[in-house]
Amino acid sequence: xxSQALQELVGKIFSDEETKSQFAANPEGVLSKFAxxxxxxxxxxxxxxxxxxxxxxxxxxSVAGPLDDYWx
Amino acid sequence: xxxxxLGGILQDEVEILLAPLSDNTSFCDLVKETLNKxxxxxxxxxxxxxxxxxxxLLVCDAICGNWEQVLPATAGLELLKAAANVFDDIEDxxxxxxxxxxxGISLATNTASVLxxxxxxxxxxxKDSGVNSDTVVTLVDKVNSYxxxxxxxxxxxxxxVPEKITQEDAYLKLIGMKSAFAAECACYAxxxxxxxxxxxxxxxxTFGYNLGMAAQIANDIRGITGLKDINxxxxxxxxxFALGQAGQVHELLNSAFLKKDSKLVSSPGQIKDLLVxxxxxxxxxxxxxxxxxxxxxVLNELERTGINIEQLRQFLD
Numbered sequence: 147x148x149s150q151a152l153q154e155l156v157g158k159i160f161s162d163e164e165t166k167s168q169f170a171a172n173p174e175g176v177l178s179k180f181a182x183x184x185x186x187x188x189x190x191x192x193x194x195x196x197x198x199x200x201x202x203x204x205x206x207x208s209v210a211g212p213l214d215d216y217w218x
Numbered sequence: 219x220x221x222x223x224l225g226g227i228l229q230d231e232v233e234i235l236l237a238p239l240s241d242n243t244s245f246c247d248l249v250k251e252t253l254n255k256x257x258x259x260x261x262x263x264x265x266x267x268x269x270x271x272x273x274x275l276l277v278c279d280a281i282c283g284n285w286e287q288v289l290p291a292t293a294g295l296e297l298l299k300a301a302a303n304v305f306d307d308i309e310d311x312x313x314x315x316x317x318x319x320x321x322g323i324s325l326a327t328n329t330a331s332v333l334x335x336x337x338x339x340x341x342x343x344x345k346d347s348g349v350n351s352d353t354v355v356t357l358v359d360k361v362n363s364y365x366x367x368x369x370x371x372x373x374x375x376x377x378x379v380p381e382k383i384t385q386e387d388a389y390l391k392l393i394g395m396k397s398a399f400a401a402e403c404a405c406y407a408x409x410x411x412x413x414x415x416x417x418x419x420x421x422x423x424t425f426g427y428n429l430g431m432a433a434q435i436a437n438d439i440r441g442i443t444g445l446k447d448i449n450x451x452x453x454x455x456x457x458x459f460a461l462g463q464a465g466q467v468h469e470l471l472n473s474a475f476l477k478k479d480s481k482l483v484s485s486p487g488q489i490k491d492l493l494v495x496x497x498x499x500x501x502x503x504x505x506x507x508x509x510x511x512x513x514x515x516v517l518n519e520l521e522r523t524g525i526n527i528e529q530l531r532q533f534l535d
Binding site for chain 1: 495506
């Protein structure tokens with residue numbers, strides 16, 4: 147299901163340096179400003195713990211999650 | 219109880235299904251090569267290996283503590299999936315390592331066809347495992363329904379103009395039909411053949427659906443970081459997110475992914491950076507986590523009913 151709030155959150159973090167800094171320092175505080183579902187909130191925090199703020203050098207993403215080629 | 223070397227046992231079952239081809243070595247070798255392309259890690263036992271082909275066996279064992287009765291169906295599903303991959307490679311023509319690219323469309327089509335036919339033999343062999351005929355018919359009917367749905371998804375993917383799949387909901391529905399169905403189908407087979415009641419079967423198929431969605435989104439991420447989907451100008455979840463951004467980013471990506479006849483104005487590496495810097499990859503990892511959490515939620519629910527979920531949890535680690 148598409149989530150406008152989640153799209154807005156990620157868009158804001160990656161387009162606004164102040165929000166990005168706030169998110170890095172206090173993710174929960176930034177999340178509280180967006181109408182995320184509990185599942186989305188937990189997923190954001192889980193992704194942040196596992197991968198951090200992703201940049202072009204985040205090649206460790208190649209091992210992110212169930213990445214096997216099996217189904218594709 | 220699951221024995222060590224279960225992958226090898228499944229491989230032996232696949233060999234039994236291939237027996238009708240044994241008179242023609244070259245054809246049999248081509249079919250085996252096709253199966254190896256689909257799953258070269260069938261009997262690999264490494265820490266990172268997630269035993270996808272064994273999913274029906276693991277589900278069945280989790281429910282009833284036995285797995286033997288689902289072995290022929292698991293082999294059948296393995297052959298069906300290999301056939302689907304060959305057809306997909308023919309239709310997409312985007313894989314230089316495919317059977318169709320290597321041997322031509324005629325041989326590839328014939329190989330996929332025989333895999334479908336032999337898969338059916340896997341399902342009829344269930345009777346030898348003590349599964350009653352009604353259950354076999356129910357399974358075949360459901361598997362056919364899953365694959366029919368996958369064909370609908372593939373049709374939409376092949377026939378829709380790109381603009382039609384730049385909405386996230388439409389895209390998620392599409393990958394649910396043509397990708398997530400396989401894990402869902404595998405879980406259904408395992409649960410049905412374990413003798414599970416309808417509610418339990420539904421829980422397992424929900425687990426399979428969410429697992430399949432997470433795996434497809436992970437594949438989308440890798441398609442961008444590895445540049446393959448950028449080179450093929452394939453619209454996937456990260457691209458859809460970034461296309462939703464305003465301004466110059468939108469224009470650049472619109473040109474790269476929606477105007478396929480035009481020359482790329484940016485290099486694939488630059489487009490990857492653009493997608494990363496707009497948060498598109500981050501967004502996709504969060505969506506992947508959502509599906510993984512939903513799958514984990516189902517496993518927790520199953521655990522509360524007394525089902526041992528340890529073997530299934532490894533798909534979400």
